[in-house]
Amino acid sequence: MTDTAEETGVVVRNQTSQPRHLISTLLRSLRQYTKASLLAPAYVCVESILEIAIPTVMAALIDYGVSAQSMPNIVKFGLILFACSLLSLFSGFMSGKYAAIASSGFAKNLRNDLFDKVQSFSFTNIDRFSTGSIITRLTTDVTNLQNAYQMIIRIGVRAPIMVIVAWLFSFRISHSISMIFLFVIPILGFGLIGLSVWVHPIFEKIFHTYDNLNNVVEENVQGIRVVKSYNREEFEDKKFGRISMSIYRAFCRAEHILSFTVPLLNFCIYAVLLLISWMGAQQIVASGNNAAHGLTTGDLTALVTYTLQILMAMNMISMIVVMIIISQASAERIYQVLVEESTVCNPEHPRMTVVDGSVHFDHVSFRYSDSSEKPVLDDINLDIASGQTIGIVGGTGSAKSSLVQLIARLYDVSEGSLKVGGFDVRDYDLEVLRDQVSMVLQKNILFSGTIADNLRWGNPHASDEEIRHACALAEADSFIQEFPNKYNTYIEQGGSNVSGGQRQRLCIARALLKKPKILILDDSTSAVDTKTDQLIRRAFREEIPSTTKIIISQRVASVEEADMIVVMDSGRILNCGNHKQLLETCEEYRSIYVSQTRNQDQEEE
């Protein structure tokens, strides 16, 4: 079984990426949140130092206040303690706030940067990542990174400071006892981090198995009718049971390993406590519990507090290490998008006007990826004069859509040249070119918003009258008028609340609003009834005679009247000519025609 978990990033992940470069690339997105990113750790510093200082003050409160039964001292140290804790509360507030702002802001900027980057991508770039993976990178990966970042600027700063400062305090009290920490810290550190590193691949595997489990559930839910009609309920149960069991086993293994972390930590704490008690006792006895001569009982209490602080901080450090390991993959995936260069970009001195709607393919070959063996389009030669109507027919996989997508430079040709209006498409300013080449795509997409909003994609400044006119041409006005809110009818995500035929007509109207020099319809009237289809084509002929119209269709009837029909088969042009010529010369065309016109014969009977 191939690796589904990695399917998204596997292509690009193998490219070399230097970690330092990675971090600096990511940090470039901090921008206005650099200040918060610095303030948060600063307040964390204050907070952590106070956290070590406060127990010292507490000890003083007991020793000089309560034990000495001195009310002024109680009040004095109480006030100090109160001030400390207020300051600590304040720093806690501030560090929490700035850390939240810094990490959320960082995530926001990353998302914006990623989005901008993706917008600049050509479809070759997008295909390389796959849309699903791009969505994951923009969402889940950024959220992972946000959490990791917040943890790093808070706890990642706090824990080491705690360890260092607490150790310095302990060193000040007793050189020899502080050496115990130098001995225990690495043991604990290696132990905790070692456990995490050991367990990490198991968790990776678990997540992978989890994907399988989700996959089974998803397939089951989606195919529930198949499951039920074949009575495969028990079969599915067993399939699920197997994966469920393997998750159980893997999780048990991983968590059994992790179950050593708490005992390890406890063990270290207890061991240090006992060692400190023993050494402390000897030193106290040696000094006669006199601060001037050496260790006192108060010092011993403080040392115990430092022990707890140091070792707990070590635990936090190990958590951070795990967090960094986990988020590393996300960081890399984000980085890959950020450093990806768009393969389609503007030339240095772009041409700003498209003279006419002529299209000229000169020995054009095209492949989606440089590594693919067989070209999708192979040595295409085609001349389309401005204002002509061109039909393209051919079976699925004959690369009709790929051919027309080259015209709007959604992809760049791999070999040969493609000229629009007499100049290579790569010489034009992208925006200028795409303004003049209007495409109605096979996958008709409307966006959530009103009908008018959707139509104005074609021309943001279109007047209501222009919009109505375009809709009338596309035979859409009549059904829009039937909606209660007419042009203000809200379209749900994906346009799910209009029928397929209506969606197609709206998309045509949207393309018409651009008043392009070249209009491309990629199988965009398949759900429209034949009569409406005919009306739309007539409108094209009469209303936009000078626009070059390229029509891809499954229906021969839709292209029958074209000036030229191109028959395509697996990436090559099989034949060109008008309807009559093709019927005589092209076997393929004739067979498509015959298979579709049996209807009419029947009708005449």
Next chain:
Amino acid sequence: MSKRNVPSQTKGLQAMQKATPGTTKRLFSYIFEYKWQVAVIVICIIVSAASQAAAALFLQTLIDQYILPLVGVTNPDWKPLIIMLTVMCCLYLVGTFASWLWSWLVVKVEQGTLKNIRDHMFAHQQLLPIRYFDSNGHGDTMSLYTNDTDTLRQAISQSFPQMFSSIVSALAALAAMLWLSIPFSLFTLVFTAVLIVIVRRIVTRSGMYFVKQQHAIGQVNSFVEEAVNGQKVVKVFNHEEATAQDFYRRNEELFEASSKANTYGNITMPVVGNMGYMLYIILAILGGIAGILGWNDFGLAGSGPLTLGAIIALLTLSRSFINPIGQVSMQFNMVMMALAGASRIFAMMDEPIESNDGSVQLVCVEVDSDGHTMHEVDHETGHWAWKRAADDDGTRSLAAAAKLKGAARQVALKAKEEAITSADGRYTLVQGDVRFTDVTFGYNPSKPVLHDITWFAKPGQKMALVGATGAGKTTITNLINRFYDIQEGQILYDGIDVKNINKPDLRRSLGIVLQDVNLFTGTVLDNIRYGRLNATDEDCIAAAKLTNADSFIRMLPKGYQTVLERDGSGLSQGQRQLISIARAAVADPPAMILDEATSSIDTRTEEVVQKGMDNLMKGRTTFVIAHRLSTVRNADVIMVLDHGRIIERGNHEELIAQKGEYYQLYTGSLELE
């Protein structure tokens, strides 16, 4: 990678819902299936909490009783100290061992509980009616297995033990405080109540923004999805700038919510910690005053003036009391979320399952030359029969039919005549005679989709159902195999009401090929074998050959062993459909339903698929729902449906001659979609 995480972002709103009552009890009934482990865990947690408490209290004893006496002594006797340290060492070892043991044991309890819940949930899901899947989004069902079990995992493995351990520590500390001084304890309790109120307020506030954040994430995600999927349109219309602006706006909203949610989340700890210090200060001052003024004090141990040792002990105890309380209050949200998740899981497990009260079974028979004497056999013969239970005289449907009127009555009564039943009345040969008599049905009972439908299909006929989207074509086929139950009327299958047929047997008798092909992860061969699990490789290949799927399968990189993933995403729509047809062929059912099986395939491929289907349909009663009318031309009977009523019926020639709705559809002057 995304599957695991994506639902969590849309589920945020629900995550904060309150759990239904009884959830905790039910959850614990799962947990208590591991009785002795839970018992040992509870004991171990108490032991390890005790050893932690001992560690905290040990120092003072050590100093006062074992170190200070040695100070100034010329020849100190270290023995008591060594003994004490050894005792403590043993206690610590026990504590460490206990903490390890419960961490180790809890894994099995937690994972076992989750596995049981998960398995029960999935098994229950298999029994739910189609209606459930219609009304519950796939994403929501998925998230039961992902987010909800995940929060549950964290709760069982971390929050529950931690809360328990914290509560034990807190109670131990409280008991010790009560022992020393009731007034001080009461004061601490009041202070704790204030602390809990404040923390709860922060946690609730943070939860509120958390929900907002999840909502905003959902918004951003769906926008990204829309924009990335629709990027060709964005580019074709030079709409990059406007789309980006729209995105920035949503992203800014997410930032607002996220930074607030995290701010509140981040300040909980400092608040809990520093409130603890406040308590300490107040107690120290009060204790100091009490000590100096020699206030009387009473505890469970008795009353008397407050001693210095007691004050110091109370101060230490207040720390060991307030810290776990803070931890408990911070865990609270986690537990609430887990319980809410659990109650969603249990709600699904409480959904009523598909009813199956039919007793008529499908069996293989050999038919004698007289045509109606049948012998039940345990191997495939090409003949099936409906077998009634011993107490079933086979007159139930007839009795129901007698109550009908008009055409429906005729159709129903005719069914009995057409049926070939053995002399003893227990066996009826399966022929695929399907009749609807006065059937009324609506997915929502108050909005019928089908009104008083009466029609029949003769055995071996190819029946075509045509009509615009929403006319009720698919609904009809969904009723025959009882994906849904009708509200009124009767559906007779070889003269037997489908309600009286055992559901698995009913479905076994009906092969089904749907427009939306669903393949499962596994090899091509596995997918074909899904139709009949005991089919040999040869059977599967034969089925593929029969249905024209063989040739393309052989072209796949590993032929029949090619692994399909994500619903066969590497294959074309036509190829996927061919596999699903082969799957139906290997099941070899007496009757077939083909629901828009070729609608998303281009005309050339359709011919191949069509041939495969034609081979499959030979000799079987077949119901064809077609999108392209060219595929139904050779049907024996074509029924044109409009808004749940049959408006035309006849064969192709008859209907064309009629120049009605069918004629219009056929000539393309009516939109099908």
